[in-house]
Amino acid sequence: MVLPTLCQTAFIVLRQIEPILVMEQLGSTLFDTALQMVVRDRSANASYPDISREDSQQKAMSNFYMTYRLIILVTPILPALLLARLGDRGWRRAPIVVPLSGYLLSRLALLLVVVFRLPLEVMFGAAAVFGLSGGFCAYWPGVMALASIGSTATDRSKVMMRVELLYGIAGLVGSLVSGHLFQLYSSSLDHGTILLIVSTLLHLLSLIHSIVMLQVKQVPNREPEENRHLLYHTSRNDAVEVPAGINLLNVALLFAAAVLYDVAVGGAIEILGVFVLKQPLSWSATQVGYGNAAGFTIFLTSFLGVIMLRRYVSDVMLVLIGMVSFATGIYFMSFVTATYMFYLARSLNLFALIPMPTIRSLLSQQVPASSCGTTLTCLQLALKFAGLAYIPAFTKIYQRTLDWFPGFVFTLSSIFTVLGMIPISIVGCRSPQRRQYERIPVD
Template identity: 25%
Template sequence: MKIFFVEPAICLSAFAMTLTSPLTTQYVYRRIWEETSNYSFVSDSNISECGKNKSSPIFAFQEEVQKKVSLFNLQMDISGLIPGLVSTFILLSHSDHRGRKFPLILSSVGSLATSVWLCLLSYFAFPFQLLIASTFIGALCGNSTTFLGACFAYIVDQCTEQKQRTIRIAIIDFILGLVTGLTGLSSGYFIRGLGFMWSFFIIAMAHAINLIYISFFLGDSLKETSSQNVSISCSEGFKNLFYRTYMLFKNASGRQRYFLCLLLFTMIAYFFVIIGVSPIFILYELDSPLCWNEVFIGYGSALGSVTFFSSFLGIWLFSYCMEDIHMAFIGIVTTMAGMVMTAFARTTPMMFLVRLPFLFTIVPLSVLRSMISKAVRSTEQGTLFACIAFLETLGGVTAVSTFNGIYSATVAWYPGFTFLLSAVLLLIPAVSLCVVKCTSWNEGSYALLTQEESSEDTSDR
């Protein structure tokens, strides 16, 4: 008997992904620290490993380590860019006819292989530069964007009402927030209690269990279409992927095409800033004057993940009194305020308090996904989420690379510059949303598409 709930897979994947990111960053940070200096990295309440006095030698040394870690993160992200783009687009677009399970399975296999390699790397102390190769190979199978894109398409397949779709997507973001919050809270204790090797082993086990659940227990929401077009060649099938993307925009009316492109631009512009600045938080917290250890970083990650829960509550409550576009605008404005506050945070209590303005950071992403999904036909959801995932992969890697490069260049004279720049860049999606609103966008716009789809179905009979 098959289960048609993708939520357990999302929970396991969120746990593994949330634990992987801070562990990998801190592992690389310690390896570079130890290989650059002649002594081991010591992590406890003593701040001797983090100089706060700019005149001390340790301060200049840690700034050099910060630059090297940031540049290495840049190299890893670039290595997974091209394979991630190609695999994400092909897998998700192909899922419209072959089902959603295949991209879920393949991306889980890639994540499992990467986590196993991290275990071996930390156990045998292989050169950490080999992480670049594992990132490349893992991206070939589909990255986390591929996995989440397939999950969102799976959810949309099961939702018929517009409001139900918005709430269901918000529920997924809530689940992500709950799991990532608990995982982030415990990440520092994983490092202290188990060490890096066993922590990476737990991540590998989570991916393995997830793979088993998806392969043997999860039903496919589009199983009935999986047997279509079996006889077409690989080259023909690859050509059809791009053709379906072209038709996604061609079949839409001029007004719908305009809103579709504008909403995609708004979401990716916002996504670019949020994803790009996320890894910088850990480096910013490791640096002086904060000098956080792994436990404090875990606390910070947990507080940052509360935004998923608060964003879900915000969407659930705001949906009764305002339109989607207004909710998205609230999320963008409050996130801008959080970026500005972070740029000037110099104490631990202040760094914890800056999480408050980020309470609705996820609202624009959830709402804009829902708005975009309502602007296309039900038979084009996989192609749509393939486009979204493709743009998110391209934008995400470009953003992380860009922000790591900017942070590396500015950390010596002003570490908070990256966050001020983020606040300024968030003006772009804010202005774009204003354009959408001023051009007479409203919830009734979806009715036009519904009428078109119904008339086409009637004419085909």
């Protein structure tokens, strides 16, 4: 009896989105480390007039990443909207399956670049293919939409944060081993080949799994008839009231907070990968993997923060706590000159990943379930449009400040984080006092 029960439980788990999420993130973290090291090696001989060789390498790397990420930002806009509409019309797996095919092709492209020593510019074409498949812009809202419709409104923020936790744990494991896998090579295989083979296989498995195994399950929002006899009183515990209509001002404020925070986080992370490869840090592939793992550890601490704090504070306060955590840590990052200081700065970012899933949870409660996928995709597109501005801006600011203050971009990120606290604070002031419901007996 025990074995059939375990097999049935395992089958149910395998039909959820989580196994796909884990395999995709493992493959992506391996790919990220490989791309970072390949770009560094290909930029070693870069030369620009009037600047040193190391600064020339930094400029070549940052220029590559700027172009690469701008392509990824621009190309998925229309495909992501189309996939979101398909998802809201009942094709919930479309925003998962199609982007995963783009993930697979882009990882395969970098493998070909390494094996056949193709020009690094081939990755610009891979980025375009990745974007035309919808990319992360379609994939992540699709994941969040499945998590949203598969949970009750009361538990939605916790479920979404659990998805973020699995995403972070997979990234942590992948980052820890990525640097070591990159070092594996033989007389016939260059550095990074084995790493990219594993990454490509993981994405292939996640794509096959999403086509064959993934199940879409929707939890009804209606309460049973007997639960409608309720009496409420004010409390600090969570409760969710269905709004009479969409509060457009709250939606706009949530979008503004998300965009400002994404500018802060995205701008800092855009430069951080290049920053750690220059002196005085000058990280190796293994250290890069460990540094990425430190970033993914924040997924775990942020999840634990949500579990511990959500009983005592509102969702808005959770967002503010996360923003303060990021602003403090990234400001300290401005003055990092040694590896231990880097980890100290990252340790201050314990709750930095709380804001975005919590904002998505708040947004999902402002719209009906039939528009949830479209709303979350519109938010993701807004973040993409913001990236079109902040990626080149942060890149050029970093290149201009390399001589006198390379960490200036991190100070700028902390300022944007503080600005993002303003609209979310207004949402908190506008929100009604939360209520807890208790059952009363019905004769």
